[in-house]
Amino acid sequence: xxxxxxxxxxxxxxxxxxxxxxxxxxxxxxxxxxxxxxxxxxxxxxxxxxxxxxxxxxxxxxxxxxxxxxxxxxxxxxxxxxxxxxxxxxxxxxxxxxxxxxxxxxxxxxxxxxxxxxxxxxxxxxxxxxxxxxxxxxxxxxxxxxxxxxxxxxxxxxxxxxxxxxxxxxxxxxxxxxxxxxxxxxxxxxxxxxxxxxxxxxxxxxxxxxxxxxxxxxxxxxxxxxxxxxxxxxxxxxxxxxxxxxxxxxxxxxxxxxxxxxxxxxxxxxxxxxxxxxxxxxxxxxxxxxxxxxxxxxxxxxxxxxxxxxxxxxxxxxxxxxxxxxxxxxxxxxxxxxxxxxxxxxxxxxxxxxxxxxxxxxxxxxxxxxxxxxxxxxxxxxxxxxxxxxxxxxxxxxxxxxxxxxxxxxxxxxxxxxxxxxxxxxxxxxxxxxxxxxxxxxxxxxxxxxxxxxxxxxxxxxxxxxxxxxxxxxxxxxxxxxxxxxxxxxx
RNA sequence: CGGGGUGUAGCGUAGCUCGGUAUCGCGCCUGCUUUGGGAGCAGGAGGUCGUAGGUUCAAAUCCUGCCACCCCGACCA
Numbered sequence: 001x002x003x004x005x006x007x008x009x010x011x012x013x014x015x016x017x018x019x020x021x022x023x024x025x026x027x028x029x030x031x032x033x034x035x036x037x038x039x040x041x042x043x044x045x046x047x048x049x050x051x052x053x054x055x056x057x058x059x060x061x062x063x064x065x066x067x068x069x070x071x072x073x074x075x076x077x078x079x080x081x082x083x084x085x086x087x088x089x090x091x092x093x094x095x096x097x098x099x100x101x102x103x104x105x106x107x108x109x110x111x112x113x114x115x116x117x118x119x120x121x122x123x124x125x126x127x128x129x130x131x132x133x134x135x136x137x138x139x140x141x142x143x144x145x146x147x148x149x150x151x152x153x154x155x156x157x158x159x160x161x162x163x164x165x166x167x168x169x170x171x172x173x174x175x176x177x178x179x180x181x182x183x184x185x186x187x188x189x190x191x192x193x194x195x196x197x198x199x200x201x202x203x204x205x206x207x208x209x210x211x212x213x214x215x216x217x218x219x220x221x222x223x224x225x226x227x228x229x230x231x232x233x234x235x236x237x238x239x240x241x242x243x244x245x246x247x248x249x250x251x252x253x254x255x256x257x258x259x260x261x262x263x264x265x266x267x268x269x270x271x272x273x274x275x276x277x278x279x280x281x282x283x284x285x286x287x288x289x290x291x292x293x294x295x296x297x298x299x300x301x302x303x304x305x306x307x308x309x310x311x312x313x314x315x316x317x318x319x320x321x322x323x324x325x326x327x328x329x330x331x332x333x334x335x336x337x338x339x340x341x342x343x344x345x346x347x348x349x350x351x352x353x354x355x356x357x358x359x360x361x362x363x364x365x366x367x368x369x370x371x372x373x374x375x376x377x378x379x380x381x382x383x384x385x386x387x388x389x390x391x392x393x394x395x396x397x398x399x400x401x402x403x404x405x406x407x408x409x410x411x412x413x414x415x416x417x418x419x420x421x422x423x424x425x426x427x428x429x430x431x432x433x434x435x436x437x438x439x440x441x442x443x444x445x446x447x448x449x450x451x452x453x454x455x456x457x458x459x460x461x462x463x464x465x466x467x468x469x470x471x472x473x474x475x476x477x478x479x480x481x482x483x484x485x486x487x488x489x490x491x
Numbered sequence: 492c493g494g495g496g497u498g499u500a501g502c503g504u505a506g507c508u509c510g511g512u513a514u515c516g517c518g519c520c521u522g523c524u525u526u527g528g529g530a531g532c533a534g535g536a537g538g539u540c541g542u543a544g545g546u547u548c549a550a551a552u553c554c555u556g557c558c559a560c561c562c563c564g565a566c567c568a
Contacts, residue, residue, distance in 0.1 A: 013562075028560065087566070123568095157492065157566055164567070217568095225568095237568060276568055307527050346528035364527050374527080491568090 005354075007288050012232045019282060020161045023291045023355050026278075033159040033166030040355065041278065043299035045169065048277060049149065051201050051296075052171065055193050061145045061173060066127050068151075069118040074126035077251040081125065084218020088155040090120040120153040125219060125244070125270055128174045129252040136176060136256050136266055143186070144176040162279035163236075163491055170274035176266045178256065180245075183267035187243040190271040191224045194239035202277065203294040203407035204228045204284045205414050206238060207437075207486060209462025214446050220270075221245035227461045227486070229414045230283040233435025235461045235488035238280050244268035279491075285379075285406050291356025292379055294406055295399040302328055302335040302395060303357045305348045307364030314339065320368050320388075324361065327392035333399065353378060358402050359395055379406050420484070424475045427487070431458045437488050441481035443474035452476055458487045 005018040020026055025041030037045065053063070069092060076082045096112030121127065132144060149171045159165050173190060177183040191208055198206045206226035216223040220242035228238045246265040249255070254266045285292040295301050304324060306317035321337050328335045336357075338348055345362065352360055362374040373391055376383040379402050386394055417436030421427035430438050442448060442460065453459050463485045472481045 017561080030559085032559070084567095152568095154567070156568095158564090168568080170568085240568070272568080274568060309526060313526095341526085344526050344528085344530055346526085346530085348529085350529045362527070366527075 005288070005290065008231060015288070016279075016283060017161065019286060019290060025282070025291075026161050028161070031166075033156060035161050035165050037169075037275070040299065044281070044293070044297055045275060045278060047297045047299065048197075048201075049171075052193075052197055052273065053149075055197060056147050056171075056173065059145075059189060059193060061147045061175075063148060064146045065148050065150070066124050066131065068121055070121050070124070070127045072117045072119055074130055075119055077126060078219045078247055080247075081219035081251075085122045085154075089122055090153045090155055092118040092120065121150070122152055122154045123270075123272075124148065124150070124152075124172055125174065125248055126252070129248040129254060129268070132174075132176050132266070133252050133254045136254055139178045139256055139258050142176060142178045142256060142266065143182065144174075145186075146175065147171055147173040160279070160491075162275055162282070164276070168275045170272050172270060172272045175269045176249075176254065177269070178258065178264075178267070180267050183245075183269050184243055187222070187224060187241045187269045187271070190269070191226065191239075191241040194226050194241065194271070194273060197273075198226055198228065198238055198280075199407065201294065201296045202281055202284070203296075203403060203410060204238070204280060205407065205411045207462060207464055209464045209467075209486065211240075211462060212446070212449055212460045212485075214449055215459065215461075217242045217270075219244065219247055221247065224465075225462055227488075228280055228284060229417060229437055229488070230280070230491070231413065232283070233417055233489070235437065235490045236276070236280050236283070237461070237490065238277060239271070239273040241271035242269060244270060284410050286356065289350075289381075290354030292406060293356035293358060295358045295403045298356065298358050299334065300336045300352075300355075300357050301333050301399055302359045302361060303348075303352045304335065304337045304361045304363065305345050305352075306337075306339050307345050307362060308341075309365070313365055314341065316365075316368055317363055320363055324363075324373070324388075324391055328395060331392055331396050333392070333396060349376075359398055361391075361395070377402055379409070421475055421487075427452075427458075427475050428456055431456045431487070431489065435489055437461070437486050439484045440475045440487055441472035441483070442485045443477045443479040443481050445477075445479075448474060448476045448479075452487070458489050461486045461488050461490060 005022055006014040008015045023040070024038050026035045026037045029036045075085065093114055094108045094112045095114060096109040097106050098109040100107040135141060135144060151167055151169050153167050156164055156166055175186050177186060195206050195208050198204045206228050208226055209224070211223040211225055217240060222243040224241045225237050226239045228236050230236055246267055248268050249265040255263050256266055258264050281297070282291065304321050306314065306321060308314040308317050318339060325335050325337055349360065356378060358378050360376045367373050371388045372385050373388060374383060374385050375395065375398065377398060417434065419430050419436060419438055421430055421438050421440040427438060427440055438458065449460055463483065467483050469483050473479065474481045
């Protein structure tokens with residue numbers, strides 16, 4: 001079809017790009033690297049926010065809001081942190097515009113220069129720890145369990161809708177604790193929350209693991225992550241949770257008096273997921289006909305399309321449909337009845353497939369005659385006619401089945417695309433020919449990881465949690481290795 | 492930021508080599524017929540040719556700068 005999108009097998013990048021636009025998720029904006037998230041795309045993000053926010057609250061966190069601007073001096077207080085972010089910061093230098101004297105239009109008023117320049121937050125650790133300093137005196141003030149939903153800016157060289165944009169939306173949790181044990185437990189707890197969200201709601205299987213020093217968050221002691229595999233064989237980091245140790249407490253002088261009356265530094269964590277999850281969702285499940293959305297995150301779970309030849313038939317379809325709509329709404333299912341008369345059913349079918357609506361119900365004169373409906377599922381494209389009696393329950397079951405099926409499908413894909421390499425030759429062959437996850441022995445050094453990255457573009461995505469320790473030799477250096485780690489080319 | 496490509500109506504495009512005021516399809520508007528997998532016919536509206544300069548009697552077309560987007564690198568969630 002001319003209205004369709006490119007095939008994944010022919011041009012994966014173009015497929016993704018076109019899908020995002022044609023499915024009305026987002027478009028490029030007048031500002032380089034920044035996107036406009038359109039209502040349909042945003043409603044998916046809202047679903048994600050709703051679920052995650054509930055999970056954060058259930059684990060004891062509260063939302064707060066910290067400023068968009070960070071004094072330049074804050075960023076430089078933690079040495080690794082500033083080094084990690086300095087290259088991609090937007091900086092505010094002036095606070096006023098004026099009309100140019102030579103009719104060149106509006107210009108920056110040179111007299112309105114800021115005393116101290118402000119950084120547009122690339123992440124908020126610094127401004128938050130500067131605030132926490134005032135919040136903490138006693139062990140009784142701890143823990144602080146705060147999350148914020150915000151936008152951040154990272155001046156990227158190359159952007160891709162949802163996957164990497166200059167400005168993006170995310171949540172960042174920032175917690176402060178009295179003990180290392182507690183902070184480490186928090187870090188892992190939030191990793192579990194992310195993994196659960198990815199698997200149970202997004203229907204994307206993820207590897208939980210820890211990052212190597214190279215891939216660690218700037219300023220963290222340890223970075224944990226969930227890694228997902230996309231359909232083109234590339235890995236996508238879908239969420240991160242950082243154990244910050246006492247690094248930010250040291251940098252911002254955040255101390256407390258413990259039960260014994262001794263003064264100690266606070267332990268910290270931070271954790272986040274972003275609109276990048278939208279990219280993961282799209283790339284994990286969708287096909288050449290368009291989006292495939294997991295029912296639990298689909299803004300419209302069921303669409304009902306009437307088929308009619310005249311106004312009389314339309315009227316009876318309206319009546320027939322409103323009964324079904326009411327039943328579905330009672331079960332908490334989001335449903336849209338599309339009885340626009342200027343579009344043919346076939347067009348609507350294709351359009352809702354493009355938008356990834358999990359279940360489509362078609363009702364026509366024959367159905368009304370026979371007291372049936374035709375239901376079609378987006379994930380497998382199967383259609384069948386079922387009785388009107390009990391239709392809502394049948395659809396509810398089908399939604400559950402689709403949610404499970406797309407997860408299993410993604411899991412099967414990942415299993416089939418996870419391979420083991422015993423030698424470097426074998427490793428290079430896999431990375432070049434099939435991509436996917438590659439398990440291989442590694443000597444634990446940054447030098448080896450960097451060499452492998454230079455030669456193959458593959459990086460260590462993570463060292464899986466609960467990895468089985470087994471002696472071996474590093475595929476690159478031949479040195480002793482204690483475990484296999486996960487390599488892949490990454491987004 | 493380096494290399495390559497693209498920019499013409501809401502979307503996709505032809506025209507550019509060889510300068511003469513813009514082609515086609517989809518969509519949009521009106522009417523009639525249609526509607527179980529992307530409807531048909533008839534009529535109609537819509538364009539500072541990305542942008543700013545330059546060359547010329549005349550620029551979508553030739554020249555220069557700038558901007559945006561895409562692909563490939565370096566950086567990153």
